[in-house]
Amino acid sequence: MNERVLEKLAILSDAAKYDVSCSSSGSKRKNVNKGLGDASSSGICHAYTEDGRCVSLLKILLTNHCIFDFAYCVSRKSNDTKRAAFTVQEVVDLTINFYRRNYIEGLFLSSGIFSSADYTMERLVAIARKLRTEHKFNGYIHLKTIPGASDELLKEAGLYADRMSVNLEMPTESSLKLLAPDKNRDDMIKPMTFLKNEIIANRHDKKTLVKTPLFVPAGQSTQMVIGATPENDWQILKLSNAFYKQMNLKRVYYSGYVPISNDNRLPAIGTPVPMLRENRLYQADWLMRFYGFSVDEIVTKEDPFLDMQIDPKLNWALRNLDQFPVDINRADLEMIKRVPGIGLRSAHKIGEARRFSFLTWEHLKKFNIVLSRAKFFLKIKSSDLDQKDYSAMQIKSMILSGGHSKYSINHSPQLTMF
Amino acid sequence: MQIVEYDGTIEGFFCAVFNVYEYKFSNCSIVRQQYLEGNLFASKHVVHFHPQHCYRVWKGLKSRLSPRAYKNFERAFLSETKGIEDILLRYVHYVFSSTKSVELDFSHEAVLAVNHAAKKVHREAHRMEAFIRFHKTPDDLYYATVDPDHNVLPLIIDHFKNRFADQQWLIYDTARKYGFHYDLQQVQRVKIQFSQEAIHGNAEAIYSEDEAMYQQLWQQYFTSVNIKARKNLKLQLQHMPKRYWKNMVETKPGP
Numbered sequence: 001m002n003e004r005v006l007e008k009l010a011i012l013s014d015a016a017k018y019d020v021s022c023s024s025s026g027s028k029r030k031n032v033n034k035g036l037g038d039a040s041s042s043g044i045c046h047a048y049t050e051d052g053r054c055v056s057l058l059k060i061l062l063t064n065h066c067i068f069d070f071a072y073c074v075s076r077k078s079n080d081t082k083r084a085a086f087t088v089q090e091v092v093d094l095t096i097n098f099y100r101r102n103y104i105e106g107l108f109l110s111s112g113i114f115s116s117a118d119y120t121m122e123r124l125v126a127i128a129r130k131l132r133t134e135h136k137f138n139g140y141i142h143l144k145t146i147p148g149a150s151d152e153l154l155k156e157a158g159l160y161a162d163r164m165s166v167n168l169e170m171p172t173e174s175s176l177k178l179l180a181p182d183k184n185r186d187d188m189i190k191p192m193t194f195l196k197n198e199i200i201a202n203r204h205d206k207k208t209l210v211k212t213p214l215f216v217p218a219g220q221s222t223q224m225v226i227g228a229t230p231e232n233d234w235q236i237l238k239l240s241n242a243f244y245k246q247m248n249l250k251r252v253y254y255s256g257y258v259p260i261s262n263d264n265r266l267p268a269i270g271t272p273v274p275m276l277r278e279n280r281l282y283q284a285d286w287l288m289r290f291y292g293f294s295v296d297e298i299v300t301k302e303d304p305f306l307d308m309q310i311d312p313k314l315n316w317a318l319r320n321l322d323q324f325p326v327d328i329n330r331a332d333l334e335m336i337k338r339v340p341g342i343g344l345r346s347a348h349k350i351g352e353a354r355r356f357s358f359l360t361w362e363h364l365k366k367f368n369i370v371l372s373r374a375k376f377f378l379k380i381k382s383s384d385l386d387q388k389d390y391s392a393m394q395i396k397s398m399i400l401s402g403g404h405s406k407y408s409i410n411h412s413p414q415l416t417m418f
Numbered sequence: 419m420q421i422v423e424y425d426g427t428i429e430g431f432f433c434a435v436f437n438v439y440e441y442k443f444s445n446c447s448i449v450r451q452q453y454l455e456g457n458l459f460a461s462k463h464v465v466h467f468h469p470q471h472c473y474r475v476w477k478g479l480k481s482r483l484s485p486r487a488y489k490n491f492e493r494a495f496l497s498e499t500k501g502i503e504d505i506l507l508r509y510v511h512y513v514f515s516s517t518k519s520v521e522l523d524f525s526h527e528a529v530l531a532v533n534h535a536a537k538k539v540h541r542e543a544h545r546m547e548a549f550i551r552f553h554k555t556p557d558d559l560y561y562a563t564v565d566p567d568h569n570v571l572p573l574i575i576d577h578f579k580n581r582f583a584d585q586q587w588l589i590y591d592t593a594r595k596y597g598f599h600y601d602l603q604q605v606q607r608v609k610i611q612f613s614q615e616a617i618h619g620n621a622e623a624i625y626s627e628d629e630a631m632y633q634q635l636w637q638q639y640f641t642s643v644n645i646k647a648r649k650n651l652k653l654q655l656q657h658m659p660k661r662y663w664k665n666m667v668e669t670k671p672g673p
Contacts, residue, residue, distance in 0.1 A: 005635070006634065006635060006638055007636055009635055009639055010638055010641075012640045013638075013639050014640040014642045014643070016643075017642070017643045017644075017645060018645075030579050030580075031583050034443070034583040034584050034602075035583065035584060036583070036584050037581060037582075038580045038581040038586070041547075041577065044544075044547055044548045045657065046548050047546055047548075047549075047550070047640060047658065047666070047668055047669075048653070048654045048657040048658040049640060049643055049644040049645075050644050050646075050649055050650070050651060050654055050656065051644055051645045051646075051648035051649055051650055051653075051654070052650035052651075052652070052653025052656075052657065053643075053644075053648070054657070055640065055643070058639070059643065094635065097628070097632045098632070098635075098636060098639075099587055100552065100554070100560060100582070101551060101552045101553070101554070101632065101667075102550050102551060102552050102562070103551065103559065103636050103667070163438065209624045221443075238503050246653070256648075258645055258647050258648065259647070266632045272647075275648065281603075286481075310553070311442050351529075352522035352523070352524055353523060353524035353525040354525075355522075355523075356520070356522075356523040356525050356526070356528075357523070357525035359525060363525050365598055366530055367530075391457075399567060400484065
């Protein structure tokens with residue numbers, strides 16, 4: 001390896017970084033026969049870059065040569081940028097040597113489309129095959145599903161990969177038509193559906209056959225770009241909900257659009273990344289996946305945007321004050337989880353501790369509950385009711401005046417385009 | 419006040435607990451040797467290791483705690499936080515004096531404190547699994563140095579043994595001056611006398627041929643994947659506190 005590899009790594013990691021997925025968890029792949037690696041543990045973030053994002057996998061493109069010209073993509077054909085391509089062996093060597101030094105959990109390999117979908121997918125599969133068979137590599141592999149690749153190739157990829165993903169990128173068909181006229185939404189949904197069915201079939205085999213190979217054990221994920229096009233949060237979250245419920249996706253990622261183009265269909269270079277909005281979407285996503293909220297409780301068609309001032313859980317509580325205050329010693333745990341300022345861990349602690357003692361404010365303080373929030377929604381004794389007689393507006397302003405947002409003004413969620 | 423002095427090992431601590439019961443010390447404090455401060459008004463009892471004493475306390479705990487709660491007890495001990503012994507002693511008292519399982523009684527001060535300490539140690543153990551950086555030597559040994567706040571090495575060796583089953587490695591805690599070496603068969607606890615040259619000398623001399631190249635490639639990668647428009651140093655520091663940086667290839671200060 002030489003200077004050229006260093007340059008390729010710079011180009012092809014820079015081009016891959018807008019894919020925000022960094023997860024390395026959820027696989028069941030163990031170390032076998034004293035080989036290298038083990039992807040069975042929970043995910044590990046090996047480092048954090050200056051943007052505060054986690055580095056878990058070696059996330060690179062095989063090449064940034066691309067025959068397509070999607071406006072939002074940094075590797076689009078018309079973009080005047082340096083091009084490079086790794087050889088199969090180079091990617092294998094980088095992965096193995098980084099892994100052995102404990103820099104990474106594994107490889108996240110994507111690619112620009114050169115010549116055809118099958119040709120590109122074939123190369124990705126060749127790398128995964130080489131890692132798994134020749135190098136007995138049991139680390140994590142995330143492969144991009146190239147839309148339009150044959151079922152046979154996808155099936156082989158699934159035998160080597162822990163996770164596969166195809167990025168929807170644009171939340172609606174019309175945005176996709178605007179920014180990527182050559183791209184068809186069905187082309188992306190089709191391989192996703194194929195893999196979903198293969199995963200289900202594999203799980204079924206596992207129950208009935210003695211030995212079945214792992215097949216995409218960490219499931220599928222996708223990504224949507226936020227703030228490049230005018231979709232509202234209701235449209236986005238409805239879609240996420242459908243992905244979780246109908247497509248069995250493990251994760252939907254939200255990627256605040258980082259302006260990379262002078263194309264006048266997109267926010268101009270220098271427009272702030274909508275980080276706050278992205279954060280609110282993740283909060284809403286968490287509420288759906290872990291806190292038992294349905295999407296309709298979070299946003300509605302009539303009120304389609306998440307509140308930027310307060311998080312969606314607090315927002316829900318303020319709209320449903322009739323369900324509060326919650327009796328900390330008696331209420332159903334599902335309801336305790338819905339109290340602003342109480343997370344899953346503290347809800348668990350409350351559930352266990354109240355079997356032993358009558359809980360008081362003193363206990364709650366020690367459970368790391370954000371009492372400055374939670375106090376408006378909890379009661380311990382019946383006399384606590386009096387202080388709870390505030391309106392939603394009053395509670396909101398009291399909570400807001402007590403804290404400082406971690407987002408400074410330049411992370412404003414406002415779009416400057418459209 | 420009765421000071422109970424022990425050697426700092428978990429076996430020694432179990433013996434100390436045994437002594438507390440044996441001599442019916444009521445107002446006492448268990449202190450590890452190196453943390454001992456002169457206390458004019460306290461009498462001091464020195465714990466001697468006795469396998470039977472150690473075994474009985476260990477067995478008593480094992481039989482009353484779930485594996486998970488015992489693990490947390492061990493983690494809390496490894497925190498080496500000043501005063502953790504007294505919290506653990508109160509925890510033991512509570513467990514031994516109750517007829518039903520109390521390990522999840524977070525309304526009890528000691529149960530909650532043990533769990534908090536365990537959580538901290540668990541977090542740092544996980545961080546070590548993430549932040550340890552191996553350097554390859556010419557004889558194919560991958561070695562790493564660490565100096566964690568808590569004594570977490572015993573908690574992470576299984577992770578590295580499972581993961582790097584086909585390479586020799588050595589992880590050394592420079593603060594506690596011991597480490598673990600895996601020789602492709604088993605993991606052994608080791609103590610090493612580092613030469614002055616190894617500590618201050620020319621580092622390249624002990625690296626393999628391609629080590630510098632992969633370090634440079636990794637540094638390049640770490641720089642390239644950063645998105646400047648999303649700069650957020652506070653978040654970076656929150657996840658990766660500065661005290662760990664000196665042992666990491668991508669963040670260690672330049673030559």
